[in-house]
Amino acid sequence: MSAIRLEELTKRYTEGFWRPRPYTALDRLSLTVESGEVFGCLGPNGAGKTTTLKLLMALVRPTSGQAEILGLPAGSVEVRRRVGYLPENPSFYDHLSAEELLIYFAGLFGCTGAEARRRAAARLDEVGLGAERRMPIRKYSKGMVQRVGIAQALINDPELVFLDEPMSGLDPIGRRDVRALIMRLRDRGCTVFFSSHVLADAEALCNRVAVLAKGRLVAEGRVSDLLAFRVHxxxxxxxxxxxxxxxxxxxxxxxxxxxxxxxxxxxxxxxxxxxxxxxxxxxxxxxxxxxxxxDTLEDFFVESVAAPPARPEA
Amino acid sequence: MRLVGRLAVGVFKESVRDRVLYGLVIFAAVLMAATYLLGQLTAGQDIKIIKDLGLASISTLGLFMAVFVGIGLVWREVERRSIYNLLSKPVTREQFILGKYAGLVLTLAVNVAAMTAAFYLVLAYMNWNADDIMRRSWPAPALDPALMIAIGLIGVELLVVTAVALFFSTFSSPFLSAVLTLALWVVGHFNDDLKHFDAVVDSRPAVWVARALYYLLPDLSAFDVKSQVVHGLPVPAAAVALAVGYGAVYIAFLLVAAMLIFQRKDLQ
Incomplete structure (x- = not known):
């Protein structure tokens, strides 16, 4: 069974109040991600990566098309029970500590008391925040908040985790730690779908990647396959x-x-x-x-996004 | 329901740590103390003045809490994007709205209870300090249990106002929500006049519009029995039951509307 299946997924917004104009954030994206894969969704800013993730988490509604996760409609409660999600530039309740926040989120999965505290401590240790777990989040640096975001995405031991720009705000050590964490998740059999514009991360971590540009899929496949015929x-x-x-x-x-x-x-x-x-x-x-x-993935990426396929009129 | 409860506790914790709320609570305590001082200035009318001011304080400060916390409940979650974390958990949007509402109701309940306790303390002190002749001159006993009816109905009114604030919070900015909620609160207290508009206006269409507005807008005058209680007049149980029933229906209507709007909202 595929972990993720997208079929002609499209999201259009309307811009402007007096003279509304349609804006296509994602245009007929079809993708399949197999269980156990580490899949990278690449593209420059405004390519549609975050929109794709928000559609998968049902935070926005598709204009047309379908999205299935773990064989179920995206956004269903059952799906959300089994997946984790790190939003781009995550933000949390400032008045809580990381430990309180994770215990609160564990409670939303029906996990309370000692088990919730155990899980919170384990996840915070995993992202390197064990020592600062009782500090209010408002005192955290950007990188620490990002680590909390990753920890909360893993609080339910998900089968599938969506990470939107997981390396954002991290220093080199943080990036190395998150890379290692993604590898550990993969080794545990967890499917990882992450968006990034840091190509080195995708090259190092992903089984397969999709490259988006201006809301359209411009390339998809194994990194090695995408680059195989590009020996110069x-x-x-x-x-x-x-x-x-x-x-x-x-x-x-x-x-x-x-x-x-x-x-x-x-x-x-x-x-x-x-x-x-x-x-x-x-x-x-x-x-x-x-x-x-x-060519490096970067060469491929630059070439792909420089001339995406022409978009039909909305 | 368990999830709604957990979300509500989250809102309550956030409110408890909100400095603005502490400010309001301190202000409430000061106001309660001030009622005593004001009461001293009015010979023979002291207990009535204290009851009037005390009930008005509970009502007004409760209103500020309901409006200024309620308007930000949903908007703030969306604006600071913390809602992404919440709605990626097994929480439906309906549960989110109900949890937010229940959390604010819990916060209000605790605050109204604290203000009520302070109010009764002032009244108890007055009662202890007064002689029998003075007590007999009061229209109702200092520690009149009927005060709890007035406070209870203030509570129901605050629940309605909270639901109004939450409703606006699902689709508009805090400023606009505050303006609209406070406007509805003002209109709601004069809503009964719309019902009897035909007594002052001959135009049939104007009467129909007034009647439609009467049914659409909340009738908050139904919850105001402060004057009767302060003057020791009876408050019929049927009127109280009707007001509570009306409040429950109106709250349900607002929450369902808020859920329907929020269900369709794109969280960009």
Whole structure:
């Protein structure tokens, strides 16, 4: 069973009071996320990532289309019992401490007393706030509030967790911690759906990603698949060879010396690397490494969102 | 219902830690003490003045609490986006509205109870301080149990006003909600005049409009028995029961309307 299934999900708003104009925040998004996946929803600001998450949590109503979560209609109470959600830039009741807040939220899942306190303590320890759990939230830094947000999203041990920009406001250590937490969730079998514009996080964490731009899906698939056909050459590193030999064999390639007798050679795609490698070995050189030069996810992202498919008139 | 109760306790805790509410409670205590001093200035009328001022204080301060906490109940959750966390839990929007309402009712109940206790303390002191001749001159005993009827009906009126404030809070800003709620409160106290508009106006359409407004707007004069109680006049049980029933129906109407509006609201 798919954890998430979106079918032609569309959200249109109306802008302006006197002269209302339709604005399409999300345009016919169809997606499937399998159980146990870490799925990244990528896109620049205004791409429709947060709208997608709000539609999934039934915080806004779709104009058309359907969304199913864990085989049930999105927004049903049963779904909300089984999922967790971290909103973008979360905000909480200032007068409560993180511990009180989590106990309160645990109560909404029917968990009270010692069990609620145990869960709250465990979640706060998990996000690194165990020591500050009794401090009022109004005294927390932005990064600490973000950690509380992640903790509350996990208070019910969800099967599926939605994280909207989970790295927002975190310092490098915080980001590393959250990455590790997402990996732990994945290892536990929890499906993770997160939105981000930090591509390094998506590249490191996701099984699959979807790239949105101006409310439309512009690419979807495994990160490796999206980048597989985007090899634009090879990086060959050889040693125990002289500059003259390298110049002679790698004609037209970019050559970068990286040691007294060691060179990195950017071989164009038109040149077969096997043949070049044989020639170097015949000259007594040693192979250090041979790697394809791929676009990064960032290159792919920039290219994808720069020219999204034309949107039909609303 | 258990979820509604938990949400209500959350609202109550938030209110208890709200400094504005503390200010109102301190003001209420000062006002109660002031009624005693004012009573001293009016020879022979002291107990009546104290009762008048005491009941008016409970009513007015309760109104401020109901309006100024009620108008922000939903709006503030939406504005600071804390509602996203709440509605992503297994809480329906109907439960959210009911929980918010119940929480404010709990807060009001505690505050009205505290003001009532302070009021009775002042009256008890007056009673203890007065001689028999003075007591016999009072239109009703100092610690008249009928005062509780007046306070009870003030409570029902506050429940209606809270529901009005909550209703406006589901779709308008706190400022507009406050203006509309206070306007309805004023109109509500003169609503009975709309019922008998035909006695002063000949135009049939104007009478129909006035009659329609009478049924649509809350009739808060039904909850005002302060004058009868202070003067020791009887308050018929049927009138009290009718007022409570009317209040319950009006509150139910407002809460259902608030739920329907909030159910369709996009939380952008």
């Amino acid at each position: 050459g090879w990086e060959l590193v050889v040693s125990r060879v002289s500059r003259e030999v390298v110049d002679q064999l790698a004609v037209g390639a970019r050559i970068t010396p990286i040691g007294p007798d060691r060179f990195a050679i950017d071989v164009p795609l038109a040149v077969a690397p096997e043949r070049l490698l044989q020639d170097f070995v015949a000259q007594g050189a040693s192979l250090v490494s041979l790697n394809p030069m791929r």
